[in-house]
Amino acid sequence: MDTVTVNDIQLAYEIRGTGEPVLFISPIIPDGFVPLLAEPALTTRSRLIRYHKRGWGGSTHTPGPVSVADHVADAMALLDHLGIDRVHVAGHSTGAAVAAQMAQDHPDRIATVALLELSLLSVPAGAAFFAQAAPAFEAYAEGDAERALGLFLSLAGGMDRDRCRALLDERIPGSVEQAVKDADTLFGVELPALAEWRFGPDDAAAIRQPVLSVLGSETRPLWVEVAAFLRSAVPDVEECVIDGVGHLLHIEQPRPVAEALARFLARHPITS
Template sequence: MSTAHVNDIEIEHEVIGQGEPLLLIHGSNLATGLAPLAAALAVEGPSHEVVRYHRRGMAGTGGRGWPISVQQQAADALGLLDALGLPSTHVLGYSYGAVIALETALSAPGRVRSLALLEPILTEVPGAQAFMAGMEPVMSLYAAGDMAGAASTTFAGLGGPDWRKLLATAGPDAYDLAVRDTELFYRAEAPSLTTWTLDPTRAAAVRTPLLSVIGTHSGPFFKESRQLLHQRFARCTDADIPGATHLLHLQAPELIASAVADFLQRLSPPKQTS
């Protein structure tokens, strides 16, 4: 991967294809998690320049410390756009990365052409308490210093017995990186995530279209989060991924890429004919 100097750190990133830019923001502790989706988007949306990067402190990107706020993550995303000479871009985010994508749009609405959000963690919805309660086994392992146990329990709960095969699609070192970055997520990032809210006044300034993507087996929490997106954004449309859970980006990258490509295609002006 290449590196770019952003906000006093070096950010690892890769650029695939040419055309309208599409920035991908990965989730909590799996820095390489969007690699399969980036590859699928290169096939489904060949007219786009797909930019995938590793967030602050993750994988080989610098800035490993704490705390790291949602606002800092958004500033890094915007700084990467500056470093790459991109005045504006489409933005796709997954899980915690989808919250960062939202904050990026709220912070600089003129720089985000559209949002594609894969199951953002919106802790203000009613189902958040039950969702967080379900994370208690993971949190207990993290508190005990068992980062491998916390990561494995998370992935097994979401991906079932074949979770290791799913993670392997994100690269041979995906699991090892996830274990290493588990502490960073829970210690440095999670506190800001649990206090961040989708402020209606700030959201009203965002006029760009939004695509909400969820797995049909992901549970009520993410359905409630989708409902909140529809309340905050007038131009919100939906895409459901059959049989997928919160690991939808690894379970069905091709289906997601197709849905995102269709969404972006509808936003493109019709080609002029001579």
């Protein structure tokens, strides 16, 4: 990956393909979009940009607090460096929070927003999810980052730890090891920032761009509730459900996710 210095930090990023630019924002697996960005439905028509948020992977690790607004500022600085005026934005989980905030803060520069299971803790199921994640937080507090990551990813992904580890090892080799290295960011920076992020009905209604909400049919109640919230509050939202997958939908089944995203982008070109 290439690197660029913005906002006094380094961001690692990669670009592949040509066409209208699409910025992909990952959550706790910084290379989580790699399988999706290899799909021909996207690579043949778009300029695909992925990067590691600060605190993740090859980007600078800074101490907290690092807010969603900080991530927005970093992403916009990266786009400025690349000379991109308007862009499609796609985010997964906590990365989708950054994408949603970008759409609110920079409506003139964000053409469309794709939210792959946006993580929003203010819905009723948010508290229940965090209660279920208690063993992961306990393992992290005990200094066992690998076990903590395994428990958290298993819970979020809706699969047992062995299956989750096998999936990630197969689709994104080295991703689990990198996630363990980034455990301090997840538990000490990212999740606290998400808990502080406010995204209510008025915020959702402020997003005037076309929005694609993507959901796995087997996902946790948290993301089902978030999808219902988006359906009720975002003015221009389209929905897509990917059969047979949970929260790691774009890693489990990248092809249908890529095809759904490609159709959405084709309906809403930047040049229109």
